[in-house]
Amino acid sequence: MSKIGVFICHCGENISATVDVERVSKEIGGMEGVAHAIDYKYMCSDPGQTFIKEAVKKYDLDGVVVGACSPRMHEPTFRRACAESGLNPYLCEMANLREHCSWVHEKSEETTDKAIDLVKMLVEKVKKNKPLDSIKVPVTKRALVIGGGIAGIQASLDIANTGHQVILIEKDPSIGGHMSQLSETFPTLDCSQCILTPRMVEVAQHPNIKLYTYAELESLEGFIGNFTAKIRLKAKSVNYSTCTGCGACIQKCPVKKIPSEFNAGLGTRTAIYVPFPQAVPNKPVIDRVNCNYYKRGACKICEKTCQVGSIEWDKEDEIITEQVGAVVLATGFDVKGADFFPEYGYGKFKDVLTGLQFERLASASGPTFGEIRRPSDGAIPKKIVFIACAGSRDPAKGIPYCSKICCMYTAKHAMLYQHKVHDGESTVFYMDIRAGGKNYEEFVRRAIEEDTVNYIRGRVARVYEKNGKLIVKGVDTLLGGEQVEIEADMVVLATAGVANCGSEQLAQKLHVSYDPYHFFAEAHPKLKPVETNTAGIFLAGACQAPKDIPETVGMASGAAVKVAALFSNDQLVREPVVAVVNRLAPPLYSTCVGCFMCETACPYNAIEHEEIKGRDGSLIRTIARVNQGLCQGCGTCVAFCRSKSIDIQGYTNEQVYAEVMSLLND
């Protein structure tokens, strides 16, 4: 049944500038099975879509090919248009004339020839298309949020407030994330903890949120609406149901010199510890790596101290299983630290700090209670240098991207310093100032103008020590590349924001893709910023790319809305691009011989055993069957099946074969 309609888009001039679109539509119009072929300036526009809808009816089309941009862009648009005119949407295909043709070739005969070939290919494919019906699967209305920073907190609260259950897991003993470490926040300079802790408490008390701290995702199986998450509850060695959080054990713990993660290494903590005073939950865990008992088999002072007997030495990691319908990934970011800047002396000179360390110095809850003091001698630095873009925008360092928050927090740091050390002198080395955000530019201006921070545009080549001073050597590019040398008491590096370590492994567990820098990849850079390519898994916050708090919170709410939208349906409608095992009338039943090698090849455990029984109930044969809920449509089984008994809808053997043949026959 081929009456195919072909619609060639000019895409303004994006296509028509290099492809002779009229020749394309004319030649395709002469193809066998093509009933109608036109070209138009904007196919995706309302009138363009109307052309398609009208043609479907007028010519009784049984297939549509739109030659336009990438199907990754507009396939849903045109399929919807077809559906609206009564044509099964899966009888519509797109030929990629823009990204794969007009944009990558010069204007020439060959370019038009290629465009014709590409359209022909899809016409031949669509001739073999079959109407498909969407697949409906039930939805488990519980969400899993991974990561308890501000992104995870916000997403959890938003989802929980729509009335749905949330499971929030956090790998550290407390939620709060990086935001809890910050002193003040730009551009308002309000106290980070003051605005965060109420949210943390809300999470802990929310009836719809089940919080697991000190927990990590072990595995995730299943598919949108129907995930099975295995969660590893790391042994806390403290029984939280009896622990009162009195803190006596912490007081008595003899191991006191462990660098505090919360204080970015500037302070210390004990082996049994609560990361910070405002932690949620405010109960300790034992760090088994540093605990004397676990290291040497003796101590147990905490146990003796504990009045309620909450210490559990033999507690093991526990794996629990939770059924969820959606996942929000909010694992945040990390900053580059030691060894990354040998030329800046980080790790070598005590007074070269990262931005995060400076946050802790500036924070009232920090190791110096908010006073800016040198780690080396506790002196108040009189001269301080901030180096922006420490690592970021530096292809040589492997981080060509902008970390986005550094310009702002560097201005904030300089400002905080000036507020705290009135006679201090601060200098910022910067490449460009990127202050795109509400009140951001004004904030930086204030730092420069009101707080007299000295901004020098230029790269710092080296930081070295000389007579107890840190010498910062750089150039001032605004002064024509003049060498600048500053003697400083402290240097703060605005180190690049990078993906959390382990994000790659996590991505693989979740089957989501990630970018070259191991940040999780969004499904579409513009239109699907919170979705991943794996349906049902959403992104929030800096695990996708470095971002500031308002952006993170906005994205978290966005992800929450996506989850809530998903949960607003009892059933989920999925693309029918799934594998199918052929079924035939008796006595053949199927050409599948049940070798089940597809079962071993399937990454999703989607192959089931189907028993074919005779009228008398006796087993005739066992063949493979695809669980359409689990199948994600990769088609590995299809290429593997020796007897070609399994095929994948949307990319059937007949379809891809027809495509290939059309390209080679002329």
Place this chain on the structure above:
Amino acid sequence: MEKLRGRAAALLADGSVALIIGYEEGTKRPRPLFCRNSESTKKLIFDSRCINNLAVYITKKELVGKDRIAVTASISTLRSILQLYVENQLSEEKLLVLTVDLNGELREFVTFDEISAYVAQFELKRGEREQEILSKIEGMNREERWKFWLGEMSHCFKCYACRSACPLCYCSKCVVEVNRPQWINPWPAPLANMEWHINRAMHMVGRCTACGACGDACPVGIPIDLITRKMMKDMAPEFGYIPGQPAKQGNALSSWKLDDREQFIR
């Protein structure tokens, strides 16, 4: 021999099995024999001249029916049986396997694990002819190999004796009979034949047990078994499997390793 015959007769007599597939003397060399009564077991023989791979019959429903059967198996046949078991084509309840070991003793296997343990003692042997042609091919450059095989393929008339003789070609509809699309041109012509044999070799990767039945069966003398044997020789160490000792978690092409070779991928 007498022990085998005696045991076979007893198995049939007491109804433990309904059929024994073995060998009898043929006109040229021993050939398959199907014993359904004690009388016929007198014709049973089992020696090194018995080269047909009897595993090919075990998957034929119309032949074996629903009852338990027994088969006298050479080492090659045992290997094929193991592979068929892994591919869910056999069940232990329906099959009794007999063999005569190197000491002339009759052995009976009730479970596939027993077969696996027994087979593990034997190394795959390579025949002289195989070695000779292989070294000849290995000494050729690519163009010469192409000419050699194309020449061989020009003799193939697609009688599919290779497929029929292979215990692992048990599909009810072979890919060459699939015509939507027509993956492999069904007529005999050198390229169409080449497509068929490349396809067969691909289907055999990690499955072939090197019994050589396909090569023995080819009436026009194409050394087709070499293709799968050479693949086995090269791929088994690469993919880390032991030929003839299949793994239950899938075969070479339905599994993978993180560090599989990929220097050919740009």
Place this chain on the structure above:
Amino acid sequence: MSEKNIYLPYLMTIDKVTKEAPGVKTYRLKFQDEAEAAAFDFKAGQFGEYSAFGEGESTFCIASSPTRKGYIECTFRDTGRVTSGLASLEEGSTMGFRGPYGNVFPMDEWKGKSLVFIAGGIALPPMRCVIWNALDLRENFKDITIVYGAKSVNDLVYKSELKEWTDRPDVKMVTTVDPGGETADWKGEIGFVPAIVEKVAPSSENTIAIVCGPPIMIKYTFPVLEKLGFKDDQIYTTLENRMKCGVGKCGRCNVGKLYICKDGPVFSREELNLIPAEEY
């Protein structure tokens, strides 16, 4: 003139396409060459090899009556490579046809008799040819009864003709669908064809029964006809074995010593008894 290549098809133009049921279509074909058209003739019961160029050939009966000149019709279901290739053609497209092949229904011998047509599913097309042939020569025959059944209402083919036959006073038309295949407004019978034949109970006196349908239907209809008094020489059927050449050479339709394509496809039950039943 050089020897004719029997494998070379006539080129035909699809003159008209009728959608009969899901996956089932009827094509009206006209010869592209006028001389070929003029020389062409066939009789009820014959079949041909239809080509979809690019896919191959498939065997179906000629579904139109020889009394309707100037075209032939075929009805087929889209099930395989060739039929799907044919199905993708449109009005005006070219396809190939070889034929007519095979033997014929002995319409001349049936003059003056009553006819009972019994058909199931997609097996109505070979019958349709005979039905129209008989109706076009209505005066030659006495009572005409048609019993036709399909799995469901949707699967009935030739819906407009079924209505036409129903409306004719000189035809007794009985349509039936399998239990569960009926629609809310279905007015015909519900039940399997053999049972309906038994219910309708046509007289066997001076009557010929022509049965066509899936093997299972034929198997259960023959005893019913026997019960109604039909002798073996009063029952006719047409076989549809797998064929390739259509001219008794390729070996596929060889059943016993007969070639269905040459000695058939039309057989009386009397003739059928002479060939091994398990092989067709």
Place this chain on the structure above:
Amino acid sequence: MSSNTVFEPKIIAFVCNWCTYAGADLTGTSRLKYATNVKIVRFPCTGRIDFLLLLKSFAQGADGVIVSGCHPNDCHYTSGNFHARRRWIAFRAILDLMGVDIRRIQYSWVSAAEGSKWADLVNNTVSEIRALGPYTEYQQVADYLEKGGYNGEA
């Protein structure tokens, strides 16, 4: 084709939807230029690409083939590319044994972020295949029937 024109190879690219197809989209959005010889056929995953399609491509007149998908560990479906990689290892070995010119099949990993890698891959492959010339060795025998073939006449 007149004798003085350059041989323009016909090359088909079999690519996965998530990485290389998207990568090629990025080549477009980045406006990088490449040769027109290569035409992309979209698959959900490299795991879906049937080796028979590659054989058929050559039989029908392709001079070269590109197979490309996600880098290891980046597969949208977790392991499709690992399965594919194995398949290609075996397939290459068989083709090489049979004397098929495996230089004509270019395997590659091109991620969604590697628009320029795609352009380079296409351009390099085109020039390499162009240097190899048309694959007549294979295509000639595809028409073998016409000669009324008989034993040994390859």
Place this chain on the structure above:
Amino acid sequence: METKYINISGLEQWFDAISASGKRIYAPVSARGQVDFMPVKHLNEVAKEYIQTTQSVKASVYPKAEVLFSYEKVHGKVNLTDFDPESVSETVLWKVHPCDAAGFKPLSAIFNWDTTDKLINAHLLKTTVVSYSCATADESCFCTSVNGSPGNVSGSDIQLTILSDGGAIAEILTAKGEALVALLPGVFEADRGDKKEKYLVDLPAKFSLEEVNAKLNKAFNSTVWKEQSERCIGCGACAFVCPTCACFDIQEDTHGSKGRRIRCWDACGFALFTMHTSGHNPREHQSQRWRQRILHKFSYMPERLSVVGCTGCGRCSRACPVDMNILEHITSIAEQ
């Protein structure tokens, strides 16, 4: 019909003359451990010590795959190009055994019994058969049981009987044979009166065709088919080496708008040979297919085409991977 003598060097000269005339010559050649018909240019290329070629000479007139016609689709129309008999080259089949030559008759009968087959007739017309009578035979040979003999001339245009001096008795049997002789008539000498029978292998008949025929007429429902076919693995080796097996398939070779319809060998022993689209298979079991093969050759063909479909060449027995021995099976049927 004339009998002459040709000496050993005359034979070589005549062969060279045929070769020089531009005709293709196919003769048995020993290569790859087998003897089969291949194109040859000189007599010394022809194999000497062997009983039988692996394949019959059938493929020379009935190719494994042949184009029935080709077509091209142009703007919705179809242009057909018929098979051209002129495209067939003049061919000489050399050193054909009588059992092979005898195969041409049943082959022709199958293709021409009702309507005629243009293709095979074009090949037959252009083919001249030079047979060699048989001085040797093996245990698979049984031509004498199926109306043949080591010196049977059916199907031959010329039959040579090689004498102890290396020369040959040349029986020139047909006009085509005469034309071949006419290429170098000088080397043919008058018949020396050699007794052909003296040079033929002695091959006593193993069964009576009449008896077999009578038994087969009643054997359709016999259990013998199942018993005999149990070990048959259902390949097509027997059919494809057979000089008379002619089952074929019709296939399509498509390249875009162009295509060819191809006839290629098929075999009634294949499980899917008779399978209907519906899945119903009239010859579902191997035993039915084995019965078809035997009955077709020994019962249906004699009845319908008045020719036995077996020439006793024994190739099927030699080719069978599981030793399905036709002589053994037919003999056992005859003895039942």
